Amino acid sequence: xxxxxxxxxxxxxxxxxxxxxxxxxxxxxxxxxxxxxxxxxxxxxxxxxxxxxxxxxxxxxxxxxxxxxxxxxxxxxxxxxxxxxxxxxxxxxxxxxxxxxxxxxxxxxxxxxxxxxxxxxxxxxxxxxxxxxxxxxxxxxxxxxxxxxxxxxxxxxxxxxxxxxxxxxxxxxxxxxxxxxxxxxxxxxxxxxxxxxxxxxxxxxxxxxxxxxxxxxxxxxxxxxxxxxxxxxxxxxxxxxxxxxxxxxxxxxxxxxxxxxxxxxxxxxxxxxxxxxxxxxxxxxxxxxxxxxxxxxxxxxxxxxxxxxxxxxxxxxxxxxxxxxxxxxxxxxxxxxxxxxxxxxxxxxxxxxxxxx
Ligand code: NAI
Ligand code: PHE
Numbered sequence: 466x467x468x469x470x471x472x473x474x475x476x477x478x479x480x481x482x483x484x485x486x487x488x489x490x491x492x493x494x495x496x497x498x499x500x501x502x503x504x505x506x507x508x509x510x511x512x513x514x515x516x517x518x519x520x521x522x523x524x525x526x527x528x529x530x531x532x533x534x535x536x537x538x539x540x541x542x543x544x545x546x547x548x549x550x551x552x553x554x555x556x557x558x559x560x561x562x563x564x565x566x567x568x569x570x571x572x573x574x575x576x577x578x579x580x581x582x583x584x585x586x587x588x589x590x591x592x593x594x595x596x597x598x599x600x601x602x603x604x605x606x607x608x609x610x611x612x613x614x615x616x617x618x619x620x621x622x623x624x625x626x627x628x629x630x631x632x633x634x635x636x637x638x639x640x641x642x643x644x645x646x647x648x649x650x651x652x653x654x655x656x657x658x659x660x661x662x663x664x665x666x667x668x669x670x671x672x673x674x675x676x677x678x679x680x681x682x683x684x685x686x687x688x689x690x691x692x693x694x695x696x697x698x699x700x701x702x703x704x705x706x707x708x709x710x711x712x713x714x715x716x717x718x719x720x721x722x723x724x725x726x727x728x729x730x731x732x733x734x735x736x737x738x739x740x741x742x743x744x745x746x747x748x749x750x751x752x753x754x755x756x757x758x759x760x761x762x763x764x765x766x767x768x769x770x771x772x773x774x775x776x777x778x779x780x781x782x783x784x785x786x787x788x789x790x791x792x793x794x795x796x797x798x799x800x801x802x803x804x805x806x807x808x809x810x811x812x813x814x815x816x817x818x819x820x821x822x
């Protein structure tokens with residue numbers, strides 16, 4: 466059954482890691498290494514079953530391949546999941562996991578994802594050289610990701626309003642975490658209005674106090690009257706139930722795997738809601754990886770500038786979607802998969818879309 470799943474999703478390799486002495490159960494999914502060593506964050510979560518963990522890792526790894534392809538990060542795509550509730554995370558568990566990563570000899574490069582903090586990355590980096598985004602001088606990836614999401618919003622506004630200005634624009638952000646809060650700050654500084662939600666009421670309160678945001682209950686965020694809905698918490702939030710309630714003309718946020726199914730992307734398109742594909746929008750981490758690997762002297766400002774490439778990449782996809790009369794998520798998949806097949810076939814990927822602008 467596991468190998469069938471791998472075949473179905475074109476997965477190259479799956480590594481299962483176990484160390485009962487520290488309660489470690491982890492899975493590393495290397496989806497594709499055509500463009501280089503496979504990169505992807507490590508997520509720590511309590512999953513209902515091993516199959517659920519594996520399916521999540523595979524889906525996320527597949528997204529990483531497309532994300533890294535379009536971000537020209539020179540890496541393939543991968544993802545790892547550690548099966549544990551955040552309150553059971555220990556230093557010993559992280560160290561044991563990192564030793565498994567080290568053993569792979571660089572075939573897998575990892576960074577942070579849900580429930581793995583910048584501080585956790587420092588612990589991992591103590592045990593393995595194959596950690597990305599742990600540099601003290603460059604700092605965490607979240608501000609870079611948030612800047613990329615902001616650039617993506619500008620591209621969406623440009624297409625929908627004919628102007629990338631945020632005056633009179635309301636953004637509803639789901640999740641006031643590391644990325645969501647930075648994004649809220651950027652929208653506020655640009656003159657936009659904010660509606661926010663989070664399961665952590667203190668995080669909402671901070672946005673109300675510091676950014677003049679209006680906080681709403683978790684489930685009310687979908688129907689908020691906003692120009693942009695920005696999912697910055699969990700995946701699968703765009704589904705039949707939520708899409709019917711959306712009151713925004715644009716969906717553009719940081720969360721990975723926002724669509725529950727491909728058909729949900731089609732449903733957004735039919736409703737005339739512009740969906741900015743998640744792995745295009747949230748490629749700030751992948752761009753960070755590219756710049757960190759290419760330039761050991763890079764500074765945080767280089768990362769922020771790099772994240773602005775997302776504006777052009779997304780604009781290209783939005784224009785193609787209009788020309789092809791196809792939903793944006795399908796067009797993004799087609800472009801990423803074409804580059805990948807072209808590289809696989811002759812080692813010569815098609816030109817990046819930036820050059821066509
Ligand atoms: P985080 O863990 O700092 O923030 C997530 C926030 O969402 C937390 O404040 C949490 O309380 C809140 N939340 C959880 N469930 C919620 C719910 N049902 N309703 C409302 N809020 C809820 O995570 P971070 O780093 O901000 O990442 C956010 C998303 O962006 C994740 O899906 C992550 O995979 C994705 N992402 C993050 C990148 C990064 O550089 N940190 C890069 C690319 C994607
Ligand atoms: N986890 C983040 C993402 O989903 C950041 C990351 C990118 C981590 C690339 C490692 C490698 O994009």
